[in-house]
Amino acid sequence: MIRAALLLVLSATPLVAQSDTAAAARAAAAQLEAATVQLDRASGARDRIRALTDTVRAYEAGLSAMRDGLRDAAIRETEINDTLRSREDEVAQLLGVLQGIGRTSGPETLLHPAGPLGTARAGMLLSSVTPGLAMQAAELRDDLQEVRTLRQLQQEAVRTLQLGLAGVQxxxxxLSQALAARTELPLRFTEDPVRTAILISATETLEGFASGLSEITTDDSTSELPPIEARKGALPLPVNGQILRRAGEADAAGVERPGIVVTTLPRALVTTPSAATIRYRGPLLDYGLVTILEPQADLLFVLAGLDTVFGEIGEVLPAGAPVGLMGGTETETGDILSTIGERAGNTRTETLYIEVRQGDAPVDPLTWFSTDKG
Incomplete structure (x- = not known):
C-alpha cells in the first residue's frame, strides 16, 4: 500500500530532464563516436598526418570530457544516495501521510464534527497541505530518477570508453608510422651530430645550450617562416592541459624556473603552436626528452618532459604538426569509472615544461600563449 501510494503520487509528476552531469557525459560519448568516424576517414586523406593529428586531438578531447563527465556523475550519484539515506525518517513520514490520504474514502471527507463550516475549513487545510506533499514527492521522484539515469549512463559508457581508448591508441x-615515412618536409639546415654532442657535453644550463645552438647550425636555405608577432598572446598551447605552475613559481623543491608547467593526460599529443624549425630534439640535462622549436629568428620555444619525439633537426614544420607524445599509461576503463579513484586522484599525471626565449633571455610564456585554464 505504501509503495502503491508513493508510485501514484510520483507518477503524477512529469519526468525530470537529464542532469547536467549526465548530459555532459552523453555529449562526451558523442565526441568519441565522432572521433571514431574521423579515424576511418583519415586513412584516405590527402594530408594523412594532418588528418591523424586532428583525430588524436578529437579522441583526447572526447576522453577527457568523458572522464570528467563520469567522475561528476559518480560523485553526483553518491551525493544523492547520501542525501536519501540521511532523509530516511522524513521519507518514511511522507509515505505514511500519503498512505493515510490514500486510505481516506470519498464520503468520509465530506463529514466533519463541527458541521459544514468545519468541513470547509478542513478541506481548505487539506488543499493547502497537498501541494507541499506533492512537491516533496516530486523532489524524491526526481532524485530517484536521476540515480537511475546516472547508473544507466555509466553502464552504457563502458563500451564507449573501451572503443575510445582503443581508437586513440x-x-x-x-600517426607515428606516417611521421616515420614522411619525406616531404623542407630542411633549413643539416645537423652536425658531432658539434651537437660537444655542445651537450659542455652545457650546464638550458640558457647555455640555447645560446650555443645558433653557433653550431648554419642555414642551408633562404626560406623564411611567416612572422608570428601579430599572434603574440594568441598562440595555442602545444598540448591539451592545465597550467600547474606559472613562470617564476617555485616547485615542491623550492626551485624557480622561467617557464610554465602544464599538466596533461598520459600519452597526450604535443604539437607546434606555429610554423617552426626544429632546432633540437633529444635528451638534455635533467629535462628529459626536449624539443626546441624556432618559429622566427631569436625566438625559441623549449618543450621539455616528452616521452617520444617526432621529426628531425633542421626540419621546417607547419603549425599544428606533431612533435611528440607525453609519457605515462592510459587510464583503464575500470579506473575511470571508479568513484573513489576519480575523487581522490588526478588523471593529469604528466607534466610538460614550456620555456620561451627571446634573444638570450627567457620571457613569460603566457605573453605568447593563450589559455583560459590554470
Whole structure:
C-alpha cells in the first residue's frame, strides 16, 4: 500500500530532464563516436598526418570530457544516495501521510464534527497541505530518477570508453608510422651530430645550450617562416592541459624556473603552436626528452618532459604538426569509472615544461600563449 501510494503520487509528476552531469557525459560519448568516424576517414586523406593529428586531438578531447563527465556523475550519484539515506525518517513520514490520504474514502471527507463550516475549513487545510506533499514527492521522484539515469549512463559508457581508448591508441600508432615515412618536409639546415654532442657535453644550463645552438647550425636555405608577432598572446598551447605552475613559481623543491608547467593526460599529443624549425630534439640535462622549436629568428620555444619525439633537426614544420607524445599509461576503463579513484586522484599525471626565449633571455610564456585554464 505504501509503495502503491508513493508510485501514484510520483507518477503524477512529469519526468525530470537529464542532469547536467549526465548530459555532459552523453555529449562526451558523442565526441568519441565522432572521433571514431574521423579515424576511418583519415586513412584516405590527402594530408594523412594532418588528418591523424586532428583525430588524436578529437579522441583526447572526447576522453577527457568523458572522464570528467563520469567522475561528476559518480560523485553526483553518491551525493544523492547520501542525501536519501540521511532523509530516511522524513521519507518514511511522507509515505505514511500519503498512505493515510490514500486510505481516506470519498464520503468520509465530506463529514466533519463541527458541521459544514468545519468541513470547509478542513478541506481548505487539506488543499493547502497537498501541494507541499506533492512537491516533496516530486523532489524524491526526481532524485530517484536521476540515480537511475546516472547508473544507466555509466553502464552504457563502458563500451564507449573501451572503443575510445582503443581508437586513440590506433590513431597514435598510425600517426607515428606516417611521421616515420614522411619525406616531404623542407630542411633549413643539416645537423652536425658531432658539434651537437660537444655542445651537450659542455652545457650546464638550458640558457647555455640555447645560446650555443645558433653557433653550431648554419642555414642551408633562404626560406623564411611567416612572422608570428601579430599572434603574440594568441598562440595555442602545444598540448591539451592545465597550467600547474606559472613562470617564476617555485616547485615542491623550492626551485624557480622561467617557464610554465602544464599538466596533461598520459600519452597526450604535443604539437607546434606555429610554423617552426626544429632546432633540437633529444635528451638534455635533467629535462628529459626536449624539443626546441624556432618559429622566427631569436625566438625559441623549449618543450621539455616528452616521452617520444617526432621529426628531425633542421626540419621546417607547419603549425599544428606533431612533435611528440607525453609519457605515462592510459587510464583503464575500470579506473575511470571508479568513484573513489576519480575523487581522490588526478588523471593529469604528466607534466610538460614550456620555456620561451627571446634573444638570450627567457620571457613569460603566457605573453605568447593563450589559455583560459590554470
Amino acid at each position: 590506433q590513431a597514435r600508432t598510425e
